[in-house]
Amino acid sequence: MLQVQGLDVATPEGAPLLAAVRLTLAPGEERLVVGRSGLGKSTLLRTLAGLHMAPGDAVRLGGRTFAEEGPARWRRRVAYAHQKVPLGPDTVAETLARPFAYGSARGELSAAVAREGLRALGLDADAVWQRDAGSLSVGEQQRVHVLRALLVAEDVALLDEPDAALDAATAEQLDAYLARRRGEGLAVLRTSHRPPAGAPTLDLEAFRAPGRPETVT
């Protein structure tokens, strides 16, 4: 259970972005972070991953804080995927396996599970497995990158526009795969380029920092 209680988020320069953010995310739950561009959707996800700033006591996972868990372990439990990251020069297989060689890993990556994930996201697992991940199309790279985070994530996946480079059909495949992973207990907090109909939302407009102008860059 991810619990956020009274989280303030500021820019690196210290200008307040969001104030007193509240959120509870139970295992298997999904929440779509919505709000206008520039409101701080990506920054909120990055904060929960401890990449933007240390989240402090306002964020707890099963009662434990980022500091108690340690940054590397926290990020395996609460894994974050950037909207866009160039992959390569490693193969798809190496790219997916890399985080499982890190000291924070609790187990090994099952190649069968990874291949099955590629297929679920509409990729030809056999064809791409040994290809340089950097040589894939932008949409294919995004799916490999998102899958990697989903393979690592132990409790929560924070996905920043995981469908940004996907067409409608592949975005649906992603939603179906996420639904299945949620059935296994993974919680998902995401922003979306193509919001899936009916998904529960977290509207950041409610947490806009006081005094912050309505139009932001």
Place this chain on the structure above:
Amino acid sequence: MPGSAPTLDVLDVALAASLVLLAGALSVALRLGLVRSLFVSALRSAVQLTLIGLLLRWIFARTEVAFTGAAMLFMVAVASRAALKRAGWSLAGAAPGAFGTLALTAGTTALAASALLIQAQPWHRAQVMIPILGMLLGNALTGISLSLDSLLGAFAEEKDRIEAELALGAGRWEAARAPLRRAIRRGLTPIINAMTVAGLVSLPGMMTGQILAGAEPLDAVRYQLLILFLIAGVTAVGCVLLGAFAVTRLIDDDLRIRSDRIAARAGA
């Protein structure tokens, strides 16, 4: 030592300077607009080298070990500043790392080379120690600053790639592994090239100087090899040490990338 060093007097140098006049005449004839900078730079070289010559004469005349040590520390300080300034990016808080790296690598190597290999008498003889340290610093500087440039460039321009690894539980060294390796490779390229072409493209400066001063060519070769190998070692260890120090500044203890500590250097 076969032969003795042929000495030059001021008149010889003045005659050589007539060639600078010739270059100036060419500039006028071809309207290159270089007369002023040509003469200013020639004059600067004469003034600067004379001052350095006087300074070295004064330093070499002193025999106190503390004096040589102070001169060496000063050289390391100047070189570490230059190493940081030559990189295209600046890293806040890097100065102690650069100084420590060069003092530990070039400083101790110059000491060991002078005392143990060349066996200078006394072991801290400034006339041996200072030029060796100067050559080590001057050459290792090139590689170390290239290496730092590559590392900082990776953190500035490919931040998301590195952060994507941190985001999935990478530790500091796991996340920095790829850019650090690239940086060390980049830093070692110049000395590998220098060793590859040594003697083929041109004779290294130190060897040329020794031969002109009357040294037996194979003696000069041994000195030159000694220096090249020392430069290679200092560069390799220096790139690793300064790279590791930089990584601890670039990824903090919360395993966050500190982009706020990097800035592009204007005009670099």
